[in-house]
Amino acid sequence: MSLRAHEVSYRIGEVELLHELDVGVAPGRVVALLGPNGAGKSTLLRVLSGELRPSRGVVELDGAPLHAIDAAALARIRAVVPQHSRLDFGFSVLEVVLLGRLPHPGRGESREDLEIAMAALQQCDVAHLPTRQFTSLSGGERQRVALARALAQIDAAGDKKHDCVRYLLLDEPTASLDLSHAWSTLERLRSIAANGVGVIVAVHDLGAAVRFADEVLLLARGRRVAAGPARRALSPECLHRAFDIEIEVVTHPSEGWPMFFPRPCRTEPSPQK
Numbered sequence: 001m002s003l004r005a006h007e008v009s010y011r012i013g014e015v016e017l018l019h020e021l022d023v024g025v026a027p028g029r030v031v032a033l034l035g036p037n038g039a040g041k042s043t044l045l046r047v048l049s050g051e052l053r054p055s056r057g058v059v060e061l062d063g064a065p066l067h068a069i070d071a072a073a074l075a076r077i078r079a080v081v082p083q084h085s086r087l088d089f090g091f092s093v094l095e096v097v098l099l100g101r102l103p104h105p106g107r108g109e110s111r112e113d114l115e116i117a118m119a120a121l122q123q124c125d126v127a128h129l130p131t132r133q134f135t136s137l138s139g140g141e142r143q144r145v146a147l148a149r150a151l152a153q154i155d156a157a158g159d160k161k162h163d164c165v166r167y168l169l170l171d172e173p174t175a176s177l178d179l180s181h182a183w184s185t186l187e188r189l190r191s192i193a194a195n196g197v198g199v200i201v202a203v204h205d206l207g208a209a210v211r212f213a214d215e216v217l218l219l220a221r222g223r224r225v226a227a228g229p230a231r232r233a234l235s236p237e238c239l240h241r242a243f244d245i246e247i248e249v250v251t252h253p254s255e256g257w258p259m260f261f262p263r264p265c266r267t268e269p270s271p272q273k
Contacts (some may be wrong), residue, residue, distance in 0.1 A: 001062045002026045003048060003078070003167045003198055008057035010047055010222075017043045018222045020057070025198040027165045030189060032209040032230070033202040035219035036243050041202040042083065044219070045169050048200060049080045062165060075103035077164055079150035083171040083202075085142050087134060093145050094130035097121060100153030113152075120148040120157035123188065125181065139176035147173060147185065156197050168192065170201040174208070186212045206234060206247075206260040218242050231258060 004024030010017050018040050025031045033041040046052040048059055050066045059066040061078070079100070087096065097117040101108035108117075121127040124144045129137070134145065147170070151157045154166040170189070174182035190212050193199045203209055209216050210230040218226040218233055220242040226233035239247040239260070246263040 001165050003059070003061050003200070005044070005048055005054070005059045006057050008044075008047055008054040008059065010043055010052060011055040016055075016222060018047065018054070021217075021219075021222075021224055023048075023200075023217050023227070025167065025200050027196045027198050028193055029214045030193045030199045030201065030212060032213035032216045033200065033219065034204070034206065034209055034216055034234075034242070035225070038221070039219040039242070040222040041219060042171050043222075045080070045171050045200065045202055049078065049169050050074060051080075061167075072103045075153065077154060078167045078169070079153040079156075081143075081146050081150045081168070081170040081173055083175060085134075085146050089135075091134050092130065093121070093126060093132050093134055093137070094118075096134045096145055097149045097152050100149040100151075103153070104155075116155055116157060117148075117152045120152040121145075123151060123157045124148040125184065140178060140181060143173060143176045144181065144185070147188075151192070154197070156192050156195065165196065165198070167198045167200070170199070172202050172204065174203065174205070182208075206239075207257070210234065210258050234258065234260070 002024045005021055007020045007022060009019050021044060033044060035041055047054050053067060061069060094117060097120055098108040098113060101113040101117065106113040121130060124147050126141060126144045126148060150168060154168065156166060174185055177185060186208055189199050189201060213230055215228055216230045216233050217224065218238055225242045226238040236247055236249050248261045248263055250259045250261060252259055
């Protein structure tokens with residue numbers, strides 16, 4: 001069982017944004033998408049979610065073509081957290097999270113839906129905000145509420161396990177968060193995966209990818225640079241190919257984790273006048 005893209009390409013006119021990419025995530029695993037701006041991370045997430053249909057190749061969910069799955073059934077097992085929320089209506093935080101329950105029988109109005117929504121708010125550290133208007137929140141608070149909505153959508157809040165396999169796709173979920181909430185969000189994604197959810201997340205933080213992801217896909221200009229376990233894939237050579245700068249990889253002396261240090265560009269001294 002997995003969510004998997006097979007030789008996926010995506011083109012707009014003459015511009016190819018993705019080129020023959022293979023990537024997949026199984027339940028219980030975390031896969032990180034890495035690369036510079038414009039590498040294709042967000043586009044690949046939109047293809048994997050079913051929002052975009054690939055120009056070539058296929059995306060399969062548990063062996064079935066993604067485009068052949070009923071939209072409501074897909075929404076119950078696959079949730080997406082975009083980088084920026086486009087919700088500009090005057091909904092409360094609780095109402096936003098309950099939107100995630102619309103594909104389910106209670107349509108966000110049952111007692112079970114309310115309990116699931118409140119559990120998601122608690123898990124995302126926004127349980128103190130249920131009556132706040134969503135548009136009044138900070139960027140970081142909005143991002144945490146968006147994650148709570150996604151968890152409510154696939155019923156992934158708390159520690160309960162399900163027979164149904166579920167998937168969570170996130171586009172830079174820590175971009176608007178302070179250091180404490182960013183770290184707790186990544187730890188939360190790790191625990192969500194441990195409950196049988198497949199997680200694919202686009203991030204910029206190389207160190208976070210090493211700490212929290214089982215595998216990475218390193219992209220540049222829509223093409224694969226490296227893939228596999230982070231410690232192997234994020235070599236100085238591959239990072240140079242992706243980011244076009246020298247990055248030194250150093251092992252932390254006590255923790256043993258790789259650390260990444262961009263080397264400053266050397267500039268020629270100005271000629272003396």
